[in-house]
Amino acid sequence: MTDRPARIAIVTVSDRAARGEYEDKGGPGAEAWLRDVVTSPMEITRVIIPDGREGVAATLRELVEGGADLILVTGGTGPAPRDQTPEAVFDVAEKELPGFGEEMRRASLAEVPTAILSRQTAVIRDATLIITLPGKPAAIATCLNAVFAAVPYCLDLIGAARIETDGGKVKAFRPGMR
Ligand SMILES: Nc1ncnc2c1ncn2[C@@H]1O[C@H](COP(=O)(O)OP(=O)(O)OP(=O)(O)O)[C@@H](O)[C@H]1O
Numbered sequence: 001m002t003d004r005p006a007r008i009a010i011v012t013v014s015d016r017a018a019r020g021e022y023e024d025k026g027g028p029g030a031e032a033w034l035r036d037v038v039t040s041p042m043e044i045t046r047v048i049i050p051d052g053r054e055g056v057a058a059t060l061r062e063l064v065e066g067g068a069d070l071i072l073v074t075g076g077t078g079p080a081p082r083d084q085t086p087e088a089v090f091d092v093a094e095k096e097l098p099g100f101g102e103e104m105r106r107a108s109l110a111e112v113p114t115a116i117l118s119r120q121t122a123v124i125r126d127a128t129l130i131i132t133l134p135g136k137p138a139a140i141a142t143c144l145n146a147v148f149a150a151v152p153y154c155l156d157l158i159g160a161a162r163i164e165t166d167g168g169k170v171k172a173f174r175p176g177m178r
C-alpha cells in the first residue's frame with residue numbers, strides 16, 4: 001500500500017466510439033462516478049480503443065507497465081463476435097476475482113434481464129486491479145455501486161495506492177478497521 005495519488009485508467013472499448021461515430025459516454029460516466037465517490041487524490045487518464053482481443057490486451061499491458069493502480073474497462077463484454085474484452089483481460093491476468101462479475105451481474109439483473117449476457121469480471125496483474133464493465137453507459141453506476149466497497153482493500157492487498165471514499169456514497173470496507 002502506498003500513499004500517493006491513485007493512478008486510474010478508464011478504457012472505453014467500442015468500435016463506433018473509437019471511429020467517432022458516436023460520442024463516448026461510458027468513459028466520462030466512469031470518471032464522473034469516481035470523482036463523486038473517491039475522496040483521495042487521483043490521476044485519471046482516459047482512452048478510447050476499438051474492440052479486439054490483441055489491441056485491448058496491448059493497451060492493458062501498457063497501462064499496467066505505466067503503473068496504473070486501477071483500470072476500468074467499459075465495453076466488449078457481451079457475446080457478439082467483436083466482443084473480446086474478457087479474452088483480452090484473461091490474456092493479461094495473473095489472478096481472477098470472479099466475485100466482481102457475479103455481483104455486478106446480480107445488481108444489473110435487477111434492472112435488465114439481458115445483464116446475463118455480460119461476461120464482465122475483474123483480474124489482477126502485478127499491482128493493478130482491472131475491472132470490466134458493460135458498454136452501456138447506464139450500467140456503469142449500477143456495477144460500480146455494487147462492488148466498489150471492496151476495491152480500496154483489494155488495492156491495499158496488492159500493494160497499489162491507498163484510496164478513500166465518501167462513506168455516504170460507498171463505504172469502503174477494510175476488515176479489522178472501523
Ligand atoms: N462508450 C459508449 N458511449 C455511448 N454509448 C455507448 C457506448 N458503448 C455502448 N453504447 C451504447 O450502447 C449500445 C449497445 O452497446 P454495445 O456494447 O452493444 O455497443 P456496440 O454496438 O457493441 O458498440 P460498438 O459497435 O461501437 O463496439 C450501443 O449501440 C450504444 O448506443
Ligand SMILES: Nc1nc2c(c(=O)[nH]1)N[C@H]1C(S)=C(S)[C@@H](COP(=O)(O)O)O[C@H]1N2
Binds near residue numbers: 117
Ligand atoms: N446494468 C446493466 N448491465 C448490462 C446492460 C445494461 O443495460 N445495464 N446491458 C447488457 C447487455 S444488453 C449486454 S449485450 C452486455 C454486454 O455489453 P457490452 O458488450 O457492451 O460489454 O451487458 C449487459 N449488462
